[in-house]
Amino acid sequence: MASKRILKELEDPPTSCSAILRGISDGLARGKKPDEMEKLVIDLLKAHMRHPQASEVNNKDIISHFVLRLVYCRSFELIV
Helix, strand or coil, X not given: CHHHHXXXXXXXXXXXXXXXXXXXXXXXXXXXXXHHHHHHHHHHHHHHCCCCCHHHHHHHHHHHHHHHHHHHCCCHHHHC
């Protein structure tokens, strides 16, 4: 039971971060203007990184950074 909870805690933040990055990429590909991109990013952050405790938002961001780095790195040197 505890291992499923831990796995979910490691799985959710990178999924949220990936959704944000995909949204930003889509916005840029569609040629959105800077003010439109700013609104898009704010909306994406609200939708995917929202949490009642600000420290949890930071934790999600930190976890997603390192998990995505592990997933997308191409060599061992990039991990370290």
